[in-house]
Amino acid sequence: MEYTEAISRISEIHEHLAKGEVYRGFRSAPMAISGLLGLSAAIARPVLFPSAESGSILVYWIIVAALCAIIGGSETAYYYLFVDDEFGRRRTRKVLSQFVPCLAAGGAITFGLARRDPSLIEYLPSLWAIVFSLGVFAARPYLPRSIGWVALYYAITGCALLIGIDRCGGYFDIEIGGAFGIGQLAAALVFYWNLERTEHA
Secondary structure (H helix, E strand, O other): OHHHHHHHHHHHHHHHHHHHOOOOOOOHHHHHHHHHHHHHHHHHHHHHOOOOOHHHHHHHHHHHHHHHHHHHOHHHHHHHHHOOOHHHHHHHHHHHHHHHHHHHHHHHHHHHHHHHOHHHHHHHHHHHHHHHHHHHHHHHHHOOOOHHHHHHHHHHHHHHHHHOOOOOOOOHHHHHHHHHHHHHHHHHHHHHHHHHHHHHO
């Protein structure tokens, strides 16, 4: 009984320590590359697949999103697998556990709308941005405080796209690539300015 209680208290201490120190697992360079990839994909899609239907466009952007996630999280994964100690890995799992539910929700929304009616796909950029903002807000206690502005940007952008969906129809690539490309570049700036700049000083 005492052993179990001690383990529980140690876990609580680790939890407080994790909240008291900014998580440094995300790096600016991979984040910026993923943002540039999103912007480039928005420009390239109409050129590469000018006559693609909405379903094909959706598959295109799911692939782009997967690539951006791999690139953006590549350094985090490397440190988790090969560099971090158990405490560092626990912190990474904690931060990701705050963010992963928004990805699951985004996947469910994507599948549900695409399955129900392909014409609803045009709503996805706005809904993705709103859901993504919730994930960033959820992880904010472990990240630099100014990441809250990035979360707010995603929320405002998503709401603006949703409200203006009738007016913005036909601009799916610009909406999704622009919203997330700019958001990732902004996040990269936050991580560099608050974490890496001081490391190199």
